[in-house]
Amino acid sequence: MIGWHFSEYIPAPDGTPFERLLKLFQELLVHTSGDVSEALSWLTELDKQHNLTDDNYGIADFIKELIDKGLIASGERDGQLGFHPTAKMEIALRQKALDDIFDQLSKSKRGNHITSKSGSGDEHTSEIRPYNYGDSLDKIAISDSIKNAQINHGIDDFMLTEGDLQVHETFYKTQTSTVLMIDISHSMILYGEDRITPAKKVAMALAELIKTRYPKDTLDILVFGNDAWQIEIKDLPYLQVGPYHTNTVAGLELAMDLLRKRKNPNKQIMMITDGKPTCIKKGKGYYKNAFGIDRKILNRTLGLAVKCRKLNIPITTFMIARDPYLVQFVDQFTNANNGKAFYSSLQGLGEFLFMDYNQNKRRKKN
Numbered sequence: 427m428i429g430w431h432f433s434e435y436i437p438a439p440d441g442t443p444f445e446r447l448l449k450l451f452q453e454l455l456v457h458t459s460g461d462v463s464e465a466l467s468w469l470t471e472l473d474k475q476h477n478l479t480d481d482n483y484g485i486a487d488f489i490k491e492l493i494d495k496g497l498i499a500s501g502e503r504d505g506q507l508g509f510h511p512t513a514k515m516e517i518a519l520r521q522k523a524l525d526d527i528f529d530q531l532s533k534s535k536r537g538n539h540i541t542s543k544s545g546s547g548d549e550h551t552s553e554i555r556p557y558n559y560g561d562s563l564d565k566i567a568i569s570d571s572i573k574n575a576q577i578n579h580g581i582d583d584f585m586l587t588e589g590d591l592q593v594h595e596t597f598y599k600t601q602t603s604t605v606l607m608i609d610i611s612h613s614m615i616l617y618g619e620d621r622i623t624p625a626k627k628v629a630m631a632l633a634e635l636i637k638t639r640y641p642k643d644t645l646d647i648l649v650f651g652n653d654a655w656q657i658e659i660k661d662l663p664y665l666q667v668g669p670y671h672t673n674t675v676a677g678l679e680l681a682m683d684l685l686r687k688r689k690n691p692n693k694q695i696m697m698i699t700d701g702k703p704t705c706i707k708k709g710k711g712y713y714k715n716a717f718g719i720d721r722k723i724l725n726r727t728l729g730l731a732v733k734c735r736k737l738n739i740p741i742t743t744f745m746i747a748r749d750p751y752l753v754q755f756v757d758q759f760t761n762a763n764n765g766k767a768f769y770s771s772l773q774g775l776g777e778f779l780f781m782d783y784n785q786n787k788r789r790k791k792n
Contacts, residue, residue, distance in 0.1 A: 443483040444491050450478070451488075452522050455511065456630075457623050460664040462498055462509035516660050523631035524638075557591035565593040603644045603688035605681040606632060609699035610649045610665065611672040621746050622667050625698045633659045646684045650677030652705055652712060656684065671705035671714050675723075678730040678741075685739060695734065695741045702755045703727045719755055731762035741765040 447469065454465035470485050472478060479485060492498045497515040500508065511519075554567050570592040579585050606629055614621040629647060636645045637659075648656045651670025654677040677697070685693045703723050704716045715723065734741055741763045745756050760767040 443479065444488060447478060447485075447488045448492075448497075449522070451492075452519055455515075456519065456523075456626055456663055457620070459666045460511055462511060466509075511663065513660070516663060519663050520630040520634035520637075520659075523627045524634040526627065526631070554592045554594060557588060557593050561593050567592045567594050601642045601690050602640075602692045602694060603646075603685055603690040604632075604636070604693075605646045605648065605684050605695050607654075607677045607681055607695060607697040607699075608647065608649045608665070609672060609697075609701070610651050610667050611670045611701065611704075612667060613672070613701045614667045621700050622665065624746075626662055626665050628698065629665075630659075630662045633662065644688055644690065646681075648677060648680050648684070650674065650680075652676075653707075654680040656680065671712070671716060672699065672701050672703050673705040673707070673712075674699070674703035675706050675726050675730060678727070678734070682730075682734065682737070682739070693737075693739050695739060696744065697741060698744045698746065700746045702752055724755070724758075728758060728762045731759050731765075735763045735765075743767045 450472070451465060451469055454468050455462065458464040458468070466485070466489065469478075469488075473485055479488070489498075493500075495514075496512055497518065498509045499512050501510065503510045554570050557566065557571075571586065571590055574590040574592060575584060575586045578587075578590055608625050608629060610622065614625070633645055633647070636643045645659075646656060647659065647662070648654050649665065650673055651668050652673055654673065657665070674697075678695070681695045685695070702719050704720070705712055705714045706723050706726050707713075713722065731741065741759075742765055743756055743760060745752060745767060756767045759765075
């Protein structure tokens with residue numbers, strides 16, 4: 427019988443053996459906080475279980491290629507000898523994080539968050555409006571303007587007047603100074619759920635976005651546990667959770683200090699956390715209470731939220747937990763600051779943060 431014969435579809439390999447292993451190795455590197463030896467051990471174990479390599483290309487070949495390409499190097503770091511990621515690998519990790527986030531964004535329709543910031547630089551939208559004196563000529567919508575002229579004057583007596591002109595609506599793009607706060611308290615790895623790795627990925631992606639696409643923007647990153655301290659962008663892959671409580675007050679105070687030094691009029695704080703504040707500094711010691719919401723700690727935290735509002739510094743909270751009493755705290759905190767809050771899954775964290783960041787850079791031209 428003549429006809430078509432179908433066989434099972436076998437997809438072509440995605441890239442070279444090195445490229446396929448590199449994607450997996452980079453994921454493992456972020457999960458292990460930059461520990462190359464541990465990441466390679468996990469990769470070798472995965473190879474045993476899933477036959478990632480063959481006789482033509484093995485894990486040893488992959489390690490050699492990593493060294494030859496300058497992605498890992500041997501030497502001493504933090505008092506320990508062995509392999510460590512190079513600056514080239516750190517950049518590659520940030521680029522991968524950014525690509526992964528934008529892959530999520532391209533599949534999503536969420537994230538229409540309106541803002542009223544002002545700034546310079548224009549971005550076209552799909553909306554059309556009548557021409558106003560002073561509008562730039564490159565904003566004129568040619569097709570719509572000619573259509574108006576035909577309707578208003580007819581084909582035989584065709585002319586194009588100022589009243590026929592239509593222009594593309596635009597958004598002003600702001601220059602923004604952002605502080606990203608990352609919670610590294612012990613709860614970020616409690617209950618068998620790794621919450622710190624998605625937070626690290628989002629931070630790396632945001633850093634790469636600002637560095638490559640919004641070079642006039644500034645990004646400062648800080649972490650907070652019992653205390654708060656600033657970290658460098660290059661330190662993000664190595665970020666680890668500690669045996670800390672959550673001192674949100676210390677984080678906000680440091681964020682405000684960092685923003686005070688920035689000259690941009692548009693400033694914002696983005697906070698990734700999974701819990702309520704449980705700690706504040708008291709003299710040389712700490713006042714801690716992990717049981718419920720402590721009124722003393724809450725009042726200090728809400729006081730800083732109000733202070734940020736008076737300084738026109740909105741705070742966007744990305745809460746990666748949904749316990750009812752946590753939602754209650756975030757609602758109080760957001761109302762005090764007149765900011766925004768998102769209750770996000772770990773998978774949706776990057777999507778929410780990036781869409782909110784981009785929306786905060788735009789406002790419609792009046």
